Structure formats: structure tokens, C-alpha cells
């Protein structure tokens with residue numbers, strides 16, 4: 001009996017040890033899952049302490065800067081979001097996870113089509129995004145109104161872009177204000193700046209997909225929207241999410257092997273060259289990446305950008321609510337935009 005008893009005790013000890021091991025594995029698994037749930041892509045930067053990009057405008061290609069064609073900003077009163085809150089930290093950082101967003105979840109009949117013809121990638125859209133937007137103009141009842149009183153409505157229209165289907169590298173060039181690309185959900189991509197030359201992602205209040213309309217009703221993002229990026233939950237290199245106006249692709253936050261992209265991984269224009277899926281084939285080609293840190297998408301063009309006409313002004317410009325201060329409404333009054 002003792003003998004069997006000893007064997008029984010040994011068996012209990014072994015199962016006890018296995019249980020402890022399983023418990024530890026479960027803890028690790030749980031911790032890992034929580035980390036993934038908290039951060040929507042690889043933790044390339046702490047989303048609670050993202051350095052604010054203000055002042056990082058250059059006149060030449062420079063890592064971590066935006067080479068802006070416009071160098072003079074300001075001169076108009078009360079530009080940009082008119083107030084900021086406690087998502088702006090003390091050490092020139094902001095907390096993306098606590099920044100307010102514009103209320104609402106509006107679905108639009110977004111129409112977006114790409115065809116390749118005569119070495120040209122022809123993109124046709126009705127200017128509406130296929131991801132939901134917030135309610136614009138921002139309502140005085142919305143808590144976002146305390147910081148940003150965007151008075152613009154989202155408007156449809158007809159837009160076509162003829163991008164080079166196989167873009168070639170060229171001397172880097174500056175990026176204009178306004179549109180610098182288009183995303184595959186039909187949303188326009190603008191550069192990282194607001195009308196005052198400040199970090200638009202840090203200061204302006206966008207909706208929960210990080211977009212908002214300007215005074216011609218163009219719904220746009222200043223960074224790669226997480227609403228598009230989250231549809232690519234893989235672990236390797238991110239999928240193509242859009243095109244810059246020079247025809248090169250814009251991919252999501254993940255580099256090869258799934259590492260989160262940072263400015264230090266990319267060149268002065270915010271991209272790099274290695275084989276990626278390009279029109280269904282693995283192709284060694286330059287491409288841009290999204291990062292969580294400024295300038296978020298394109299620091300300068302590495303190809304030759306096309307020029308695009310701005311859509312017409314609305315026939316009747318919306319009257320801003322009393323005391324409203326919309327930066328892009330004012331921006332539009334500037335010549336040569």
C-alpha cells in the first residue's frame with residue numbers, strides 16, 4: 001500500500017507541476033492578448049506619449065520631418081483647433097488613446113474604382129469614404145465642439161486620378177497642403193499639417209476613423225485611418241492601403257516580419273524599397289509606410305507627383321456657427337492653395 005501510495009503521491013506532484021505550468025502559459029497568453037487588444041498594431045511607439053510634430057517642417061528631405069512646399073503659416077487669427085485638452089501632455093507629447101473624437105457613425109455610399117490602362121492607374125471615386133464618418137458639421141452638443149468647431153459638411157462629387165501604374169524614383173520633392181494621396185476606402189489623404197502648420201493629428205479633432213471634411217466638403221485623413229488598417233490584422237508586412245499622388249503605394253504600420261514601423265526604419269520621405277505585393281506580383285519597389293509618429297505618412301515625394309485640381313466650392317458656403325473657427329475654411333481664402 002505504501003508503495004502504491006508513493007506512486008500516487010508522485011503522480012499528484014507531476015499533475016500539480018503541469019497545472020502550474022498551464023496556469024503560467026495562460027497568464028502569458030492573457031497578458032499578450034490584452035497587449036494586442038490595447039494597441040491596434042505593433043507597439044512601435046507608446047500611443048499615450050506620441051511626440052507632437054509641431055515645428056518639424058523642413059525645406060529639404062529629413063527623417064521625422066515634413067518637407068512642406070508651403071513654409072509660411074499663420075498670420076490669420078485663431079487658426080487650428082481653438083483649444084486643447086488634457087490629451088496634450090506636458091512633455092510635448094499627446095495621448096492618442098484619450099483624445100476626443102467627433103460623435104456619430106454615418107455610412108456613405110462610397111464609390112471607388114481602380115483600373116489600369118495605358119500604364120496609368122485610373123482611380124475614380126465619388127469622394128465619399130467607404131468607412132463611417134462622424135456627424136459634421138460638429139454639433140455644439142458634441143464634446144468635440146469645445147476644442148474644434150468644424151462647420152463643414154461632407155460632400156460627394158466626381159473625382160478621377162491618373163497615377164503612374166509603375167512609378168519611377170525621382171529627385172525627392174516637397175508635399176503641398178491638401179491632398180497627397182488616396183486610400184483604398186476612397187478617403188483622401190492630406191499631409192500631416194493643419195492650416196497653421198501644426199501637427200493636425202495631435203491638435204485637430206477628427207472622428208473615430210480620424211477623418212474630417214474641409215471647406216469644399218472633401219472628407220480626408222491626416223494619417224492612415226485605423227478603420228482601414230484594422231481590416232489587415234495579419235502578422236507580416238502590412239497590406240497596401242492607398243496610393244500617394246506620385247503613384248507609389250502606401251502600406252500600413254507593419255514592416256517585414258510584422259515589426260511596427262518607426263521613422264528610423266524608413267528613409268527621409270517615409271518609405272523604403274523591398275519586394276511587396278504590387279498588382280498581384282512580388283515586386284521590388286519603393287513604397288511608403290504608415291507610422292504612429294509624425295509625419296504619419298509621406299514626408300516628401302520619392303516619385304513625380306501628379307497635380308490635382310481642387311473640387312469646386314460649394315455653391316453656398318455654410319455659415320459657420322457663431323464663434324466658429326475652422327482652419328481649413330480660412331485656409332481656402334488664401335491664394336495659391
Ligand SMILES: [Zn+2]
Pocket residue numbers: 190200212213214220222328
Ligand atoms: Zn484636415
Ligand SMILES: [Zn+2]
Pocket residue numbers: 237251255256272274276287289
Ligand atoms: Zn515595407
